[in-house]
């Protein structure tokens with residue numbers, strides 16, 4: 001399985017440097033066969049393709065292998081006319097519960113593959129409820145949260161589950177960008193009624209990144225009518241966004257109020273335990289056994305974006321495989337050394353609190369403790385803000401660090417400082433000074 005991981009990483013790199021046409025023509029048909037003595041073996045469909053790839057893309061592939069940490073970047077092309085299908089989480093398996101190709105659901109994004117933690121349990125419960133009785137539980141279900149925290153995953157999970165339970169239901173997943181582009185094209189090509197029919201005839205509509213509808217009047221108008229038609233027919237709508245409806249500026253109020261009709265629920269950054277569980281699940285998914293200390297090390301480096309967390313795991317696996325070494329914490333540190341600088345890796349929240357305490361003439365325990373004295377409230381909020389800014393800790397972890405406070409308290413503190421420094425240049429200067437002293 002590791003060759004797939006290595007190859008996925010190489011592909012990601014290669015894709016950024018060549019055109020889509022080149023990619024589809026030459027790279028899509030290559031299959032990773034194995035890593036033998038540190039050399040990546042690749043299967044190509046014909047000797048012509050092999051020669052062409054060797055001549056035009058060898059340097060690029062080697063570059064990608066070096067970036068992955070291969071000490072000696074080697075690969076070998078072998079002609080394998082009947083290429084085995086690449087086993088990867090993103091390949092569409094024959095059991096994929098897709099109801100129809102249009103639904104475009106990622107087969108990996110199921111409830112079974114979703115780790116439930118404190119950060120997402122409400123969103124998960126709401127998604128399960130919606131999947132059990134679409135159109136009747138919460139409508140619309142509005143999921144919001146930061147980048148890479150599982151909003152799309154949960155939406156697709158509802159899609160898979162509904163497709164399995166109710167095979168007759170029509171499911172449509174669309175990003176707001178695609179919705180907008182399709183609308184524009186349909187107007188240009190005089191096919192708006194076709195566009196309307198398609199979106200208004202579904203049973204479950206999943207719309208990703210709805211915040212991008214802000215400022216797009218025509219799209220908002222069209223979506224408003226789509227929403228009404230579906231809602232009145234008791235069809236389920238799920239929306240995802242990076243912020244709650246009230247914070248989507250230039251959103252028509254009639255749409256905003258509709259978005260608030262159902263349930264609005266957020267997904268926070270996962271705590272350390274949940275991050276380790278996600279990594280464990282990911283490695284099991286690939287039939288790989290990774291030492292606990294390696295998983296923990298990775299989970300400590302990447303705290304807020306699960307996509308990056310998974311990327312870091314892939315990188316570590318690829319690095320070990322290409323260099324023919326056993327996975328260990330030391331190897332993980334090496335593999336990730338150019339992704340995370342030493343200062344980011346080693347920063348401790350204690351040092352931040354110490355810096356803030358010294359600046360304000362307080363004791364560190366006072367800042368971390370439960371006391372509510374006026375003089376400690378602002379320094380404590382600054383400490384929370386700075387920890388979030390310069391360490392990789394999640395909101396729940398920061399809350400825990402400050403005498404077991406709730407993550408919402410931390411969020412409130414961070415927002416308060418963010419707002420305050422916009423108008424208070426003295427405070428901004430104080431924070432800069434503290435930051436410099438800590439570093």
Ligand SMILES: Nc1ncnc2c1ncn2[C@@H]1O[C@H](COP(=O)(O)OP(=O)(O)OP(=O)(O)O)[C@@H](O)[C@H]1O
Nearest residue numbers: 113114115146147148149150151152153278306307
């Ligand atoms: N709780 C979880 N358990 C397992 N995997 C998860 C979980 N949350 C997120 N992931 C994984 O993290 C990656 C990013 O998730 P996803 O694309 O759903 O994030 P998102 O919130 O929609 O991000 P964006 O804001 O960029 O659209 C995916 O590979 C997803 O499978």
